Amino acid sequence: MSAVQAAKDLAATATSSITNLVNGAKLPQNQTILISGASGFVAAHVLNSFLQRGYNVRGTVRSEATAEKVKQTHSKYLKQLSFAIVKDVAVPGAFDEAVKDVDGVVHTASPFVMDVEDNERDLLNPAVKGTTEILKAIKKNNPIVKRVVITSSFAALVDLSQGTRVGYTYTEADWNPVTWDEAKTGPGGVAYCASKVFAEKAAYEFVEKEKPNFTISTICPPMIYGPIAQSVTDLSRLNTSAADIYRLFNGTTKEVPATEFPAYADVRDVGEAHVRAYESVGAAQQRYFITGGNMSYREICEIIREVPEVKEKVPQAAPGSKEPEVYKVSNAKATKELGMTFIPLRQCIIDTVHSLLKVEQSVGK
Structure with missing residues (x-):
């Protein structure tokens, strides 16, 4: 960890404690936060953000074996960690x-797959039901809970039918207008984006209709890159976004890919946003677009080429070629209301590459 990051973490912890004292809330060390899908790429960093502030965390996993893997990756926090088995x-x-x-x-568990046999069965229903079931369970079994934070996605904001939408700036005010029927029969990318918007809308509708004791906040990042904090024992089973970067320097990709979603977030910022949304009184019933800004695979490849060990394996764009103009993205709300600062693309990608190289060394190619 860099000195700058350590200072940021210390300042965030201090701010967190002061905020809790001012609001009369329990201090972090006296609270237990349930984090669903605790073994995932994003969840591993959400765990870190809560654990380093002193919270106790109960993570949901599908098996005891998975719980052991999370313990290994978060070994310095074992006294703060516990688990609940949720198989489906x-x-x-x-x-x-x-x-x-x-x-x-904090609900992070949701399917992130594009290639499925049945959109409704494999993507849409699991995403919506996974979200509504956890909200039902809280209302039924735990009136103490006052705040729930849900991991959504830029997929719930973007209008795919508008393409690159040059001149437009996406914010939290945008909602993906896809219909259920379009999602049922459309390609995997459309169905995935739809699963995020339907799940997020279902969460807000639940609170509006059921009027539970808790409020919700939703976190909407685009493509999420950054270092791996979860257990990885097989490079062929990397999470989707890590695999997206790995293919650019492992020799399997010969040309710079087209950029379909030209915006990114660093996973560490995403983890930080979850805890800030949880702690902020003003974040109730609010969604936050968590993004470091625009990006392209051309930019990413140029950054990866700065790493000497992999430089020769990284595809290069044709001389004189240019990236097409695309929509812009705004993180102004998260900056103002959550006090977020965002990790630049270069640092995000360099750290991702170094992290993947470490995994490569530990598990073998």
Whole structure:
């Protein structure tokens, strides 16, 4: 960890404690936060953000074996960690036991796949039911919970039918207008984006109709890159966004790919946004677009080429070629309301590459 990052973490922890004292809330060390899908790429950093502030974390995992892997990757926080087994997040009552006796909930678990046999069965229903089931469980079993933070996505903002939408700036005010019927029969990318928008809308509708004791905040990042903090034992089973970067320097990609979603977030910023949204009184019933800005695969490849070990394997764009103009993205709301600062693309990608090289050394190619 750099000195600058250490200073930021210390300042964030101090601010967190002061905020809790001013609001009369429990201090972090006296709170337990349930984090669903604890073994995932994003969840691993969400865990870090809460644990380093002193919170206790109960993570949901599908098996004891997975819990052991999370313990290994977060070994310095073992006294603060516990687990609940939830084999299928979409099953009614799946979270009933997991939510008991916790102070807050962060829901990160949702399918991130594009290639499925049945869009409705494999993507849409699991995303929506996974979200609504955890909210039902909290309302039914734990009236103490006052705040729930849900991981959504830029996929819930972007209008795919508008293409590159030159001159437009996406913000939290945007909603993906895709319909359920379009998502059922459309390609995997459309169905995935739809699963995020339907799940997020279902969460806000639940709070509006059911009027539970808790409020929600949703976090909407685009392509998420950054160092790996979860357990990886097989390079062929990398999470989607890590694999997206790995293919650019492992020799399998010969040309710079087209950029379909030209915006990024660093996973460490995404983790930080979850804890800030949880702690902020003003974040109730608010969504936050967490992004470091625009990016292209051309830029990413140029950055990766700065790493000597992999330089010769990275594809290069044709001389004189230019990236097409695309929409812009705004993180102004998260900057103002959550006090976020964002990791630049270069640092994000360099750190991602170094992280993947370490995994490569530890598991073998």
